Amino acid sequence: MSEVFRSGFVCFVGRPNAGKSTLTNALVGDKIAITSSRPQTTRHAVRGLVHRPDGQLVLVDTPGLHKPRTLLGERLNDLVRSTWSEVDIVGMCFPADQRIGPGDRFLVRELSSLRRKPMFAIATKTDLVSPERLAQHLQAIVQAGQDEGIEWAQIVPVSAVAGEQVELLADLLLDALPEGPAFYPEGQLTDEPEETLVAEIVREAALEGVHDELPHSLAVTVEEMVPREDRPADKPLLDVRVNVYVERDSQKGIIIGKKGARLREIGATSRQQIERLLGTPVYLDLHVKVAKDWQRDPKQLRKLGF
Numbered sequence: 001m002s003e004v005f006r007s008g009f010v011c012f013v014g015r016p017n018a019g020k021s022t023l024t025n026a027l028v029g030d031k032i033a034i035t036s037s038r039p040q041t042t043r044h045a046v047r048g049l050v051h052r053p054d055g056q057l058v059l060v061d062t063p064g065l066h067k068p069r070t071l072l073g074e075r076l077n078d079l080v081r082s083t084w085s086e087v088d089i090v091g092m093c094f095p096a097d098q099r100i101g102p103g104d105r106f107l108v109r110e111l112s113s114l115r116r117k118p119m120f121a122i123a124t125k126t127d128l129v130s131p132e133r134l135a136q137h138l139q140a141i142v143q144a145g146q147d148e149g150i151e152w153a154q155i156v157p158v159s160a161v162a163g164e165q166v167e168l169l170a171d172l173l174l175d176a177l178p179e180g181p182a183f184y185p186e187g188q189l190t191d192e193p194e195e196t197l198v199a200e201i202v203r204e205a206a207l208e209g210v211h212d213e214l215p216h217s218l219a220v221t222v223e224e225m226v227p228r229e230d231r232p233a234d235k236p237l238l239d240v241r242v243n244v245y246v247e248r249d250s251q252k253g254i255i256i257g258k259k260g261a262r263l264r265e266i267g268a269t270s271r272q273q274i275e276r277l278l279g280t281p282v283y284l285d286l287h288v289k290v291a292k293d294w295q296r297d298p299k300q301l302r303k304l305g306f
């Protein structure tokens with residue numbers, strides 16, 4: 001075994017729903033980044049850490065780059081570009097169940113301006129396609145790179161869901177990192193503050209199974225996390241107060257559901273996960289509020305942490 005220790009930052013890029021968050025989770029082996037069957041839900045640059053005897057990978061999970069229609073969209077795009085320029089490796093994800101299209105080409109073109117950075121092409125969701133289709137897909141990836149003057153450092157097919165080639169991807173990424181000491185102590189999974197993780201858990205639960213415009217209009221803030229006073233030492237309880245912001249009254253109705261049924265479901269699911277994350281019993285106080293057109297209002301955006 002080599003004596004060399006490598007460390008660095010990796011960021012996955014790809015169209016909405018390309019599988020970036022799921023791949024991050026599979027590499028880290030714990031649930032830290034938000035995933036959802038709805039596109040464009042990853043809002044924070046959540047970092048996951050992969051600790052190995054020979055190195056450390058810091059995964060930076062960025063939101064998707066898309067055509068900005070609102071102030072929020074523009075800020076997200078700026079965030080993505082600045083993240084790309086700061087990382088050691090960019091991993092462009094091409095979902096195998098989708099043909100390479102204008103959205104992917106747009107991203108590859110944007111990437112081609114980052115000179116001299118190792119770029120990985122990752123064919124995601126390989127469990128969804130036949131070997132023949134995968135072979136075609138890999139050829140199309142090579143071609144898409146050539147069209148924009150990119151030579152992929154590696155082209156790696158993976159299935160995050162089936163756990164196929166995930167370890168191999170970690171090995172290859174690690175090999176391409178510069179030599180250097182670990183950035184974080186072992187055992188740490190993410191450096192996001194607990195509030196952000198709690199907010200993301202609630203956001204994910206609120207988005208589960210909703211089939212309309214909601215994902216773009218939902219923001220979650222944690223107002224307070226305080227231990228309940230006067231509890232016996234062996235029976236602690238953490239009070240967690242969370243606000244869920246939507247843009248319109250109609251969306252408030254969707255979140256709350258008939259006689260509050262959906263909100264109770266969201267609360268129960270989130271509470272379980274928050275308890276697992278923090279390792280303590282939790283009393284979760286969820287409020288749904290309307291912040292009209294928050295995506296277009298700089299003051300509201302700041303208040304909601306963007």
Ligand SMILES: Nc1nc2c(ncn2[C@@H]2O[C@H](COP(=O)(O)OP(=O)(O)OP(=O)(O)O)[C@@H](O)[C@H]2O)c(=O)[nH]1
Binds near residue numbers: 015018034040
């Ligand atoms: N079958 C299969 N499904 C996958 C795989 N990876 C991701 N998915 C699914 O694809 C959908 C999108 O995955 P995400 O990881 O949220 O995608 P993302 O690129 O982070 O999406 P955004 O946050 O919208 O940019 C989810 O429903 C995942 O369950 C995979 O390896 N196999």
